[in-house]
């Protein structure tokens with residue numbers, strides 16, 4: 581990478597080439613582009629990012645062919661259909677998750693999802709990645725309150741835009757956790773409709789009971805015995 585960079589053949593705001601096996605023999609998925617200093621809410625920035633991502637993709641493909649043994653005859657079969665955005669606007673919710681909550685493996689009474697992915701900050705200004713792990717075998721809770729906006733009624737958020745800091749988001753943005761908060765938001769909405777109440781008034785214990793019945797992992801919480809379950 582250093583030689584290619586010095587030759588002006590690789591201009592990446594990133595320090596590594598990261599790739600993964602795919603289910604297809606002889607096919608790899610490469611995760612190495614990085615486009616910094618753009619706003620995911622601005623159409624001009626996003627257009628620039630589409631262009632810049634494809635420029636980096638062509639450079640990485642040429643770099644692999646020229647410098648990395650085994651890639652001599654490789655070619656690109658696919659790229660993301662649209663540029664991905666790790667971080668943009670989030671709600672301010674009834675609870676605001678912080679890196680201390682995550683790294684301290686904090687538990688909450690209204691937990692609706694759990695995570696253990698490290699704090700993984702891709703430098704928004706250029707090279708460098710900060711990685712901080714939880715203690716071994718620990719996980720943190722995500723409280724239902726982080727999905728509920730402070731000032732808007734009957735709205736729930738899930739995935740990347742739940743309520744938390746830049747550092748906390750760098751962990752909870754990953755797909756399994758995004759899916760778990762999506763499942764919880766869906767369950768909470770359905771219960772609000774069934775109970776005829778705003779989402780803010782749905783009891784977290786009802787959301788937890790339904791999630792546990794669906795097989796969610798909420799740490800020590802266990803599904804109620806079948807005869808005690810409420811069915812709406």
Ligand SMILES: Cc1cc2nc3c(=O)[nH]c(=O)nc-3n(C[C@H](O)[C@H](O)[C@H](O)COP(=O)(O)OP(=O)(O)OC[C@H]3O[C@@H](n4cnc5c(N)ncnc54)[C@H](O)[C@@H]3O)c2cc1C
Pocket residue numbers: 611664665666738739740741753754755756758
């Ligand atoms: C480069 C990159 C690499 C990553 N690598 C990994 C990884 O290795 N592992 C991992 O787990 N995670 C990874 N992530 C993070 C993860 O992919 C995302 O944080 C996660 O997919 C976000 O999910 P989401 O449901 O919050 O948002 P999204 O998946 O973006 O879903 C939001 C949806 O809303 C739609 N939408 C937007 N506006 C509207 C509208 N007005 N009306 C209707 N629909 C709308 C969008 O089209 C989109 O389909 C990566 C992210 C990036 C950018």
